[in-house]
Amino acid sequence: MFASLSSRISDIFEKLRKSGILKESNVDEALREIRIALLEADVSLDVARKFIAEVREKAIGQNVIKSISPGQMVTKIVHDHLVELLGKSRPIEINKKPYKIMLIGLQGAGKTTTVGKLAKIFSKKNKKIVTASADIHRPAALEQLRVLSKKINGTTFIPSEAETDLSCAQICKLALKAIENEGADVLIMDTAGRLHIDQVKMSELQEIHKIINSDEIILVVDIMTGQDALNIANKFSEALPISGIILTRVDGDARGGVALSMRAITGCEIKFLCTGEQLDDIEFFDAERIASKLLGMGDIVSLVEKAKENFSKEEAEETAKKLQEGIFTFDDWAAQMEKMSKLGGLKTILEMLPQSKQLQGLMDAHGISDKTVVKNIAIVKSMTNKEKRNYKLLNGSRRKRIAAGSGTTIQEVNKLIKQYESALDLFKKIRKNGMGKMMTMIGR
Numbered sequence: 432m433f434a435s436l437s438s439r440i441s442d443i444f445e446k447l448r449k450s451g452i453l454k455e456s457n458v459d460e461a462l463r464e465i466r467i468a469l470l471e472a473d474v475s476l477d478v479a480r481k482f483i484a485e486v487r488e489k490a491i492g493q494n495v496i497k498s499i500s501p502g503q504m505v506t507k508i509v510h511d512h513l514v515e516l517l518g519k520s521r522p523i524e525i526n527k528k529p530y531k532i533m534l535i536g537l538q539g540a541g542k543t544t545t546v547g548k549l550a551k552i553f554s555k556k557n558k559k560i561v562t563a564s565a566d567i568h569r570p571a572a573l574e575q576l577r578v579l580s581k582k583i584n585g586t587t588f589i590p591s592e593a594e595t596d597l598s599c600a601q602i603c604k605l606a607l608k609a610i611e612n613e614g615a616d617v618l619i620m621d622t623a624g625r626l627h628i629d630q631v632k633m634s635e636l637q638e639i640h641k642i643i644n645s646d647e648i649i650l651v652v653d654i655m656t657g658q659d660a661l662n663i664a665n666k667f668s669e670a671l672p673i674s675g676i677i678l679t680r681v682d683g684d685a686r687g688g689v690a691l692s693m694r695a696i697t698g699c700e701i702k703f704l705c706t707g708e709q710l711d712d713i714e715f716f717d718a719e720r721i722a723s724k725l726l727g728m729g730d731i732v733s734l735v736e737k738a739k740e741n742f743s744k745e746e747a748e749e750t751a752k753k754l755q756e757g758i759f760t761f762d763d764w765a766a767q768m769e770k771m772s773k774l775g776g777l778k779t780i781l782e783m784l785p786q787s788k789q790l791q792g793l794m795d796a797h798g799i800s801d802k803t804v805v806k807n808i809a810i811v812k813s814m815t816n817k818e819k820r821n822y823k824l825l826n827g828s829r830r831k832r833i834a835a836g837s838g839t840t841i842q843e844v845n846k847l848i849k850q851y852e853s854a855l856d857l858f859k860k861i862r863k864n865g866m867g868k869m870m871t872m873i874g875r
């Protein structure tokens with residue numbers, strides 16, 4: 432997400448942080464570059480201009496020139512401003528029963544898919560859900576949500592297959608009745624869109640809103656529509672009291688600026704970002720996290736979440752224990768390396784870490800890559816169990832056998848053993864510094 436904008440901005444800041452003493456001209460140059468980067472990412476002109484002016488005022492006012500690490504200070508100012516620009520959002524809270532949500536947006540924006548995604552989120556919280564489709568003009572759209580709803584626990588879809596040729600008003604009334612019958616906690620109402628904003632039947636949407644008396648009206652916007660998205664949002668919000676926005680197709684190669692301008696221009700909270708076609712491809716819109724990512728400060732939260740999915744708590748605790756007791760074998764090491772590849776390989780992990788660029792350089796310099804990881808795993812697999820537990824057994828002839836068995840060279844085997852030795856050494860040193868604790872934390 433926001434890959435190119437993020438890499439541009441982090442480049443600018445890396446340069447800024449490197450320049451030891453910061454002059455006003457450095458700040459100005461960096462801000463000018465940020466402004467261009469924002470505009471190229473489709474951030475609207477007014478928003479970009481205002482953003483830069485505010486940051487500049489604050490940065491200069493703070494007397495950054497005399498500060499100890501001025502680059503970091505400017506980073507912090509920009510970070511805080513980005514968070515403000517993106518806007519803090521509250522999650523959709525089911526704070527009354529029944530809680531009625533209505534989704535609106537253009538045709539193809541991703542409304543129906545998003546109804547399914549939201550239903551799944553609530554279903555995981557053991558809520559009873561009614562989904563309903565008022566997209567009466569397209570029978571296929573109705574069928575689409577019926578199929579989706581069947582996949583989600585505790586979800587009833589309205590209208591039933593027997594009920595055909597209904598008006599929007601009739602569907603709304605059936606939905607309200609279903610909530611009562613099922614004792615449902617949430618209603619999620621899907622509506623009809625049109626290809627162009629001027630064709631949207633606002634009166635139909637207003638009628639639905641009135642009948643179901645919705646607690647929340649969520650506008651679904653495809654981020655790929657670029658600057659047009661802002662116009663679309665404005666038109667919808669003139670007709671209906673929108674309570675939040677969900678941006679879809681954030682997984683595509685759109686330039687992402689829409690996400691940055693949306694809050695400032697519409698004043699509406701962005702609730703979620705959708706990142707794919709599957710039901711789980713949705714994430715809460717977290718301004719802090721996005722700002723950190725844009726500034727190249729890494730996306731530690733995502734990394735920890737990803738790690739959580741791949742490492743069980745027990746495994747992490749066991750590893751931590753082994754590290755503490757200094758009995759971390761080659762086998763354990765190979766298992767760890769395999770987990771890393773499961774996380775999406777070194778590159779994915781690096782992208783999420785702070786200073787990922789420098790780390791990448793470091794790894795390149797030491798010849799560490801996904802390829803070497805695969806080779807290393809092969810080497811370990813060619814060892815006997817005894818050898819894995821006691822690497823000191825690995826004399827010349829054993830190393831030769833292992834190289835042949837794993838399709839590598841003696842040099843590569845030697846290198847791995849050396850790395851293992853220095854890793855053991857490192858583990859000994861950091862054992863007291865809470866590494867074990869960190870591993871346990873990731874597993875939680």
Ligand SMILES: Nc1nc2c(ncn2[C@@H]2O[C@H](COP(=O)(O)OP(=O)(O)O)[C@@H](O)[C@H]2O)c(=O)[nH]1
Binds near residue numbers: 536543680
């Ligand atoms: N890549 C991607 N595709 C999406 C996303 N959300 C929806 N889609 C796809 O976009 C198309 C239109 O979605 P749909 O929910 O039917 O839109 P609607 O007309 O607003 O109800 C479908 O093919 C979806 O699978 C998303 O976040 N990312």
Ligand SMILES: [Mg+2]
Binds near residue numbers: 539543544566
């Ligand atoms: Mg639809």
